[in-house]
Amino acid sequence: MAGMFAYESSEVDWCEDNYKHSENVVEYFNTMSSFVFFVVSPVMLYLFHPYARERNLAVHLVWLMMIFVGLFSMYFHMTLSYVGQMLDEISILWALAIGYALWFPRRHFPFFVKDRRTFSRMVLAITVVTTLSSFIRPTANAYALNCFALHILYSLGLEMRSCTDQRALRLAQASVGLWVLAISCWISDRFGCSVWQKLNFCYLHGIWHILIVVATAYGSTLVAYLDASCEIPHSLPSLQYWPRDDWALGLPYVALRGATKTRKGC
Template sequence: MAPVIAAGGSSAFDKIGYWSPNTASVDWCENNYVVSFYVAEFWNTFSNIACFIAAALGVLLFPGNERRFKFLFTTFVFVGLGSVFFHGTLRHKMQLLDELPMLYSATIIMFILVEAKYGPQGKWFPALLTAWIATTTFIFSTTGGQLQFYTFQSTYTFLQFAMIYLLRVLHVQQRAIHGPNADVSILIRRAFATAFFAVTIWLIDLRLCEFVNGVGARSILKWNPQLHAWWHVFSAAALYHATMLIEYYHYDVQGRRPYVGWWKGLVPVIRLANQHPKGMLAH
């Protein structure tokens, strides 16, 4: 088995379970098979409900019919399912079901943002992205251990920074045309805050596990706060808010006068001028 990146100081307290031994390239800070003999990381598995909620809200509150957004929301579902399989088993093949949909969703986001900024690119652009997806799928399916882990993380991080850059460019461009928008500013602040917090606790869970696992001699806590599970919650929130920004700019450059509505006074939703809000979900 390829070397596994294990959150330090925690693996000694793991138990043997139904899916043992672990073959994934990373083992997180949650102790394995503590809650259930059949679920390797119970809380990391359960917390993926946040991803399903984000996907459901995206589908139900989406104001348009474009296939690109339908595909995007579908990948959110597969990200959640893949993460359930991965954290529930800590098997390498299940890890791929977690990571590959993340790359697919990020690639679809790049497609939407590039065309929002530069206009339709023709058939060559989706063909290029399809080739990119095929290449990354092959690479991540045929590697393991630290090589697979760091290759995936660097690729996904690159896509995230590219998304942030394009969102920033679109924001400056459209603000110069329409002026400041308070609701859009709220979306930006929420997306940034939840993403920053999510990445912070993800890094703590991975790199400082021995100090926060609640069981090791060096732990400063008496209980494990399950930071990777909270990463799922806050990253899903960040993804949802970022997607609302993407929707907003997608329609704004088309001149369809989008605006930010608030479902139940809390959840942001993009609506279009002169369009009746969808069904029972309207606020």
Template sequence: MMKSIESKGWLEYESGHAWCESAYKYNTHPLIAEFANTVTNLPIIVLPLVNAMMMRKYIRKVNSGVVWPNLLLAFNGIASTYYHATLNLFGQLVDELSILWILNIFLVVYIPVMQWFPEKHKKNIPLFRWSVIILASFISTLCFFEPNLNALALMTYTIPGSMVVHYEGKHANLPEIANFPRRIFILWGLAISCWFSDRLVCDLWLYLGIPYLHAIFHLLSSVAAYNIFVMFNMIDIEKRNKEHKFTASIRYFPSKASTIWSLPYIIMREKNF
């Protein structure tokens, strides 16, 4: 295996881990290994860019840091597209490392407005941020030692991440996002079920002729992540209300009602005094 890696290089060496759809690789398109897993990354690219566009005035005038998690998620969508199209090791590592940095930069950006962070330690936020960045850098190096374990390791972030989402959503005192933790947990629960099903019972899906659970995971997880971004943007806007003159409200697409499948988006207006 090492000889193959050395002779071909990371950009050509096919990763040891492939998803269930790879049983049909290159069947749909001769240049794309896993077609469904590739094209379903489009929402991961588009949704965070839409979110950043809707927040552009706030980003420019109040908190420029908000743009970074959105850009990183869009970059992850591009990396995942490349990975599933080629199945090479480089694509896998960039895909997984970008997820790691999304999680950590998200924490760096939103920690000042999070309720769970003790008020008495607010003055130490710069130190905390640097600690997160240094830890993320260290973990990034570990990702190269056993790439096949990276995805499982990243899944462990689900536990503390779910706790933070639930706590912040319930303690934000914002009626418009009160149902967001429930929406996010349902979407993420369905997504992670698809992820594990694709890995653990692939033979069943191949027998049924539908090895596309990972593609469904992409769609569900992208919407769940987008909901998280919208929720924390609303929290950030509210917590920084003394720093700006914006009002924000949430609308839904395509229906006006808040359903599990509708996409929320923020409408911002600048107050005129």
């Protein structure tokens, strides 16, 4: 049992040189870059609160779970332990599951699912089974998690086909662009390590951390906006950016210009 907590007990090792900057931290930059989760997540919790209060306070669980993702990511890269790897990957899985349960469009539910409560229970059951299955072949977990991202992109593409809101379309483009950059860094670090080592630039996985958090902020805001437009249209949702709406860069959020609990199913 103690061996599972031991340094470098995981079969996964990223491209960054181990113990280069500290004898107590295996991958220093990968560990430090995980701090971005603790910067972005609290801000998104704050920005999402008006929407969550009107729609469902469980929305806050997405960004609360992202804080845990950051915590476990730091622990994993600091130790490269088996337990750290599993905590990191399982927390990502549960963050995805919460997002699916809250935001997956009702019109795309399986034919045998009639309401969101039933769908959420189905997602919970699948997530429990997947969590247990993740211990069978841990080296495959990261690839399986990225497959969920492909399904999210496909589902988002279906939703955006009928969208005419220019802000939403630009946000979709930015979200996909950030994800493409992020996954390119992840793949390059995983499979092109020898090239980056020759260039003495082994920090792509840390850059992935930064890009994927921002991509998650953009993507979750987009799906929350689509959800609000469908489920609580009388609250008059709109897309805005923090800290200033007229800045080219910022964190997006759903602003509600009206306030009502009237529901309209989609």
